[in-house]
Amino acid sequence: MEVNTSQLIDDYLDGALDESGAERLRAWMEADPKHVRLFVRHVYLHRQLREWSLAENVGKCLEVGELREESVLAVSPDERRPARRGSWSYGAVACALLGAVAGSWVTWQIAAQRPVAERGGMVAPPAGAAPYVATLVSVTNCRWDQARSTAALASGSSVRSGESLHLLEGVAEMSCALQNGGMASLQLEGPLAMTLSSHGMPSLLYGQLTGSFTCDYDEFTLDTPLGRVVVSGDASLGIIAAAHKVDLHVFSGTATLELWATGVRGGSNQLTAAGGTSLNVHIDTEGNVSVNHGESQESGFMTPAALTASRLPISDEYVATILDAKPVAYWRFERDVDGLMRNEMSDRFHCRMNGNAVRWHPGQDGGSVEFGTTGGPGYLISDDTLDILTDSYTVELWAKPSYFHHGTLFSLLQWHAPQSPIGSHRMVLEICGPISGLTSPFRTTDFHPGRLRFIHECRTRFDVDCFSPDPYSVRHWQHFVAVKALSQMHLYLNGRLVDSKEATGPLPSGLRVLMGQLLPVSPQIEDEVTSRLYSGELDEVAVYDRALADDEIRHHVKLVRPNIKATEEQVIGDPR
Amino acid sequence: MDQRASEQLARLWTESQPVVASFVLSVIPDFHQAEDVLQQVAVVLVREFDRFDASKPFLPWALGIARNLALKSRRDVARHSKLLFSDVVLDQVQSAFEENDDTLLAMRKLLRHCLGQQPQKVLELLQWRYAHDLKPNEAAQRMGITSGAVRAMLHRAREALRKCIRRNAQVVVEWK
Numbered sequence: 053m054e055v056n057t058s059q060l061i062d063d064y065l066d067g068a069l070d071e072s073g074a075e076r077l078r079a080w081m082e083a084d085p086k087h088v089r090l091f092v093r094h095v096y097l098h099r100q101l102r103e104w105s106l107a108e109n110v111g112k113c114l115e116v117g118e119l120r121e122e123s124v125l126a127v128s129p130d131e132r133r134p135a136r137r138g139s140w141s142y143g144a145v146a147c148a149l150l151g152a153v154a155g156s157w158v159t160w161q162i163a164a165q166r167p168v169a170e171r172g173g174m175v176a177p178p179a180g181a182a183p184y185v186a187t188l189v190s191v192t193n194c195r196w197d198q199a200r201s202t203a204a205l206a207s208g209s210s211v212r213s214g215e216s217l218h219l220l221e222g223v224a225e226m227s228c229a230l231q232n233g234g235m236a237s238l239q240l241e242g243p244l245a246m247t248l249s250s251h252g253m254p255s256l257l258y259g260q261l262t263g264s265f266t267c268d269y270d271e272f273t274l275d276t277p278l279g280r281v282v283v284s285g286d287a288s289l290g291i292i293a294a295a296h297k298v299d300l301h302v303f304s305g306t307a308t309l310e311l312w313a314t315g316v317r318g319g320s321n322q323l324t325a326a327g328g329t330s331l332n333v334h335i336d337t338e339g340n341v342s343v344n345h346g347e348s349q350e351s352g353f354m355t356p357a358a359l360t361a362s363r364l365p366i367s368d369e370y371v372a373t374i375l376d377a378k379p380v381a382y383w384r385f386e387r388d389v390d391g392l393m394r395n396e397m398s399d400r401f402h403c404r405m406n407g408n409a410v411r412w413h414p415g416q417d418g419g420s421v422e423f424g425t426t427g428g429p430g431y432l433i434s435d436d437t438l439d440i441l442t443d444s445y446t447v448e449l450w451a452k453p454s455y456f457h458h459g460t461l462f463s464l465l466q467w468h469a470p471q472s473p474i475g476s477h478r479m480v481l482e483i484c485g486p487i488s489g490l491t492s493p494f495r496t497t498d499f500h501p502g503r504l505r506f507i508h509e510c511r512t513r514f515d516v517d518c519f520s521p522d523p524y525s526v527r528h529w530q531h532f533v534a535v536k537a538l539s540q541m542h543l544y545l546n547g548r549l550v551d552s553k554e555a556t557g558p559l560p561s562g563l564r565v566l567m568g569q570l571l572p573v574s575p576q577i578e579d580e581v582t583s584r585l586y587s588g589e590l591d592e593v594a595v596y597d598r599a600l601a602d603d604e605i606r607h608h609v610k611l612v613r614p615n616i617k618a619t620e621e622q623v624i625g626d627p628r
Numbered sequence: 629m630d631q632r633a634s635e636q637l638a639r640l641w642t643e644s645q646p647v648v649a650s651f652v653l654s655v656i657p658d659f660h661q662a663e664d665v666l667q668q669v670a671v672v673l674v675r676e677f678d679r680f681d682a683s684k685p686f687l688p689w690a691l692g693i694a695r696n697l698a699l700k701s702r703r704d705v706a707r708h709s710k711l712l713f714s715d716v717v718l719d720q721v722q723s724a725f726e727e728n729d730d731t732l733l734a735m736r737k738l739l740r741h742c743l744g745q746q747p748q749k750v751l752e753l754l755q756w757r758y759a760h761d762l763k764p765n766e767a768a769q770r771m772g773i774t775s776g777a778v779r780a781m782l783h784r785a786r787e788a789l790r791k792c793i794r795r796n797a798q799v800v801v802e803w804k
Contacts, residue, residue, distance in 0.1 A: 058790075062783045064712065065657045066757070068764050068775070074712060081717050088717060092654065092724040096732050097790065099650040100739050102659060105758035337675075 057087070061094040106197075186211040186228045186248060192427045193457065193585045194222030194242065216247035219259070221457050221485045223354065223587075228254070234270030236283075238263045239354050241455050243486050249275070260292040262353040265305070278333050278341075279311040279321070287327075290353035296337075301330040301348035303355065309333065313341050351527055354455060364450055364529040364591055365417050370611040377604065379448075379594040380440065381565070383432075385419045388412035393421060393432055403432035403565060410568055413589060423568040424454060424587025431568035438464065438565070438595070442558040446596040447481055447534045448608065452589040453526050456502050458485035459586030460570040461532070462593065464563040473571045478559050480507040480570075481534045482584060483524055506534040506543045508555045518543040518551035529591075531609050537599035547609035549602060567593065637677050640686040641670065646736065647687060648694050651725045655698040655711070655718070659761050665701045669694045688726050695722060735793050742792035750785045757782060 060077040063069040069077065081087050187210050197218035211217070211226065219242035228236040240246065244259025255275035265272050265287045272283045276293040283289070287305025291298065300309050304327040311321040311333065323343060325331045332344040351358045366384075374382055381401040383393050388405075393412070395401040405411070405421075409430025413422040423430050441464070451461055460482040467476035484503045502523035507515050518541055524530060533544035541555040566572055570584035649666050656662045672693050680689055695718070702711060713721060743751065756767045764778040771778065 058787065059779075059783050062786055063779060065653070066764050066779065066782065067657055068779055078712055078714075078717075081712075082714065085720050088720040089724045092650070092721060093732070093735070093790075094786075095654040096647075096650045097735055097739070097786065097793075099646065099653050100735055101754060101786075101789075102758045103646075104739060104743065105755050 057090075058094070061091055065095065065098045186226055186254065192223045193424060193587055194224055194427075195220040211248055213248050216245060216257075219244045223455060228272070230267060230270035230272060232269035234265070234267035234272065236263055236265045236267070236272045241354055242457075256291060256293045258294050260290065260353065262288075262290045262355055264288045276309075278313070278335060279309045282308045282310060288355065290348070290350070290355070292352075297332065297334040299330060299332050300325055301350070301353065302327050303348055303350050303357075311341065313339070354527070358527050359454065362452060362528045363417055364420070364452075365612065366592060367611060370592075370608070373608065373611060374592070374594055377594075377596065377600070379596045380438065381593075381595045383421075383593045385412060385421045385591055385593075387419060400436040401434045401438065401565060402436075403434050403567065406431050406433060406573065409585065418591075420452075420589045420591040421567070422589045423459075424585060429569060429573055429585065431566060431572060433567075433572055434565040436564075437562045439561040439563075440597050441563065441595070442597075443536070443538050444597070444599040445479075445536050445559065446598065446600040447479070447594075448531075448596070448600065448605070449481075449533075449593040450529050450531055450591045450612075451483075451524075452529045453483055453524060453586070454588045455526050456486040456523075457483070457587060458584050459483050459568075459588070460584040461567065461586055461590060462534075463566045463570070464559065465566055465572075466560055466562055467564060467572070469574060473574050477507070477570075478509045478563055479534070479536075481505070481532060482507075482570075483586070484519075504532060504543065504545055504550070506541065506551075508534075508536055508541045509557070509559075516541060516553050516555040518553050520545045520550040522550070526588075529589075531605075531612070533600065533605050535599045535605075542599075544605050546613075547606040565595070633677060636682075637673065641673065641690075644687045644690050647725050647732070648690050651691055651722065652694050652698045654721055654725075655695070655713075656702060659758075661701060661705060662698075665694070665698050668697050668701075672697065685726075691722050691725060738793045738796050739789065741796065742789050745792060746785065746788065750781075750788075753778075753781055754785060 057077065057080050060069065060073050060080070063073055064077060081091055197220050217224065217226075217240065219240055221242040223242070224240045226238040226240060228238065230236070238254070239262040241260050241262070244261065245257040246259070246261075247255045247257065249255055253273060253275060257277065263274075263283075265283045265285075267284050267286070270284070274281045274283075274291070276291065276298045277295050278293075278298045281289075281291060281300060283305070285305055287307055288303040289305070289307050290301040290303070292301075293299075298309065300307060302325040306324060306326050309323045309325070309331055311323065313321065313335065323331050323333070325345075325348075328348055330346045330348040332346065334342050334344075336342075351361055371384070375396070379397055381398075382396040383403060384396055385393055387394070391405045393403045393405065395403075407428060407430035409426045409428050410421065410423050410432065411425050411430075413420045421432065447462055449462060453459065460480060462481045463477050464479040465473060465476040466478055467473040482505050484500050484505055486501050500519045504520040504524050505517055507517040509515050518534075520543060522545070524532075524545065531544070531546050533542075535542040535544065536555065536559075539554055539556045541553050542549055543551045567590060568586045645666075648669060649662070652665050652669070653659075653662045656665060669690065673690060676693070680686070699711075711718075743754075746754075753767070756762045756770065757764075762770065764782065765775040768775040768778045
């Protein structure tokens with residue numbers, strides 16, 4: 053009987069239950085409350101399988117990112133999955149899950165305000181305008197939502213009308229050629245969704261992008277949920293779009309935002325922003341539109357200027373202080389000697405660069421190591437093993453992530469080729485990605501978007517991890533410290549203790565240092581090889597065989613960020 | 629809603645969403661329609677969160693909203709189809725989801741492990757069903773076999789997963 057009812061439940065959930073089966077199932081459920089519980093478990097499994105299968109589809113895209121294929125994704129023009137929002141505003145990241153859903157409702161309200169001819173997202177191009185030819189020219193560490201992007205991936209193909217890009221995480225660059233020789237280069241930062249209308253006009257459903265335009269004889273237009281951005285001439289700008297708001301930051305040149313709704317309080321619905329200024333348009337659930345003008349904030353976008361704006365002035369005093377603290381290893385990344393990053397403390401634990409995506413990066417403030425310079429793997433690994441880290445240790449580093457993504461900064465792993473490195477991690481310091489709109493119970497970091505994470509393995513089958521309550525910053529140098537002190541583990545962000553957990557158990561001996569991604573390349577692993585690729589810079593990485601004290605950590609931060617006040621609890625990195 | 633409330637709601641929703649999603653699916657066994665309802669639920673939760681009594685558990689409140697919206701959606705979309713449950717049974721289903729017991733947690737933790745033990749052919753079939761949302765008759769057309777055969781294969785695959793989860797569930801409970 054149970055087998056039969058189990059089949060009936062499956063049929064019900066598959067939409068394949070006939071009326072007689074429904075009657076039997078109904079009678080069975082009414083017979084005993086225990087049957088209801090069994091039914092509930094069947095449904096729950098059904099739902100979990102749905103989530104797993106969607107996540108699997110996303111995972112397959114990782115392979116595409118590894119191969120650096122130029123990719124084109126398409127989705128049905130009848131895009132009925134509501135838009136989800138992304139935001140560079142850190143405080144908003146935690147709310148994105150809800151905002152995504154709430155935003156979809158607002159989108160429908162806005163759509164209703166558009167002229168009838170424009171509904172359905174198919175907006176006629178300006179008179180005389182020709183369709184764009186858009187090409188996805190590069191993808192870096194992208195996770196795509198294949199479940200929503202229905203077209204097959206095609207290397208080097210154009211993005212065609214009616215197709216869309218659903219980027220969960222990573223950065224993709226799209227090039228648009230205009231009819232009269234104009235060019236637009238769009239840098240898409242996940243999570244983001246963009247479609248090309250039947251006329252080839254790009255439409256940003258949600259997310260943020262950075263664009264540079266050369267439109268001497270053309271006009272580039274891009275639709276957002278609240279209006280159309282129009283660019284002519286040369287310009288550089290950033291756009292953040294959600295269902296209920298659009299931020300337009302113009303760094304150079306001029307851009308116009310033509311609102312779908314009538315203007316604010318009867319005013320013009322055309323808003324123009326010049327270089328250095330920004331427009332913030334918001335619509336509430338009643339349909340009221342508000343507009344704020346401000347200064348453009350280039351640091352919020354992935355422009356070359358923003359990526360280099362944050363400085364890390366390391367003084368001799370800082371270096372001397374670190375050396376006095378006697379770390380076991382201290383990588384300053386001041387020079388590249390045949391692909392080797394030297395440990396300043398001894399002639400052991402030098403780290404080798406592996407993969408094309410890692411490089412030494414000389415700068416105004418000295419060298420650093422940069423990851424994610426291309427798609428695919430790129431990491432540093434030590435050949436020697438650390439044997440003296442046990443109950444207490446500290447890992448201290450400065451990091452500048454390029455964007456919100458899930459990347460491993462530093463780890464200690466008990467691994468030697470040819471064994472598989474999977475499961476060999478004993479300590480990990482990583483950054484979590486943004487809310488992608490597709491959470492998986494198997495990715496616990498999905499529930500801590502934009503946070504810093506410190507994992508210490510204190511039992512054989514169970515990890516303990518600390519998360520920062522606040523998001524890390526992107527494109528700013530920050531100070532991260534992971535401390536293990538006997539039975540406690542602590543996580544510091546910019547000199548502030550942000551999380552502590554009980555964690556008993558020493559580290560084993562024979563640990564290798566790995567920076568820049570979760571797993572080293574190994575014949576034993578396949579698609580996981582490039583997972584959790586870090587994109588950004590690291591500098592001044594130090595490992596101690598003791599727990600640094602709170603005041604030591606704060607002192608280290610103050611040596612680089614002297615504007616911190618003695619009484620200030622929270623140390624802020626570079627101001628925005 | 630202020631930032632703090634937003635974060636609180638985000639946290640509560642993140643914890644509850646898998647259960648609420650499953651509950652909606654029990655009333656509306658269609659992924660797309662159920663996911664639309666799920667999003668409506670989130671919208672209402674955002675709108676009504678100010679009225680939520682924080683001294684009470686969040687999940688029953690969310691399930692109550694989900695129930696109303698799911699039933700409304702059923703009425704709107706499938707006027708002529710009979711709901712599988714009586715009100716009494718629906719109450720019991722809702723209560724069972726409210727308990728959100730260890731078995732449900734065990735499923736989440738163990739599903740991937742158990743899927744890893746399945747043959748590739750089974751995984752492909754599950755992908756057809758769950759990622760591409762093909763009903764058995766649609767999958768049958770693609771695979772060139774009968775709908776009954778697809779139903780049986782799906783059933784066997786899920787039975788294998790259920791057995792695997794049952795066999796390993798005790799380990800997960802011990803982890804808690």
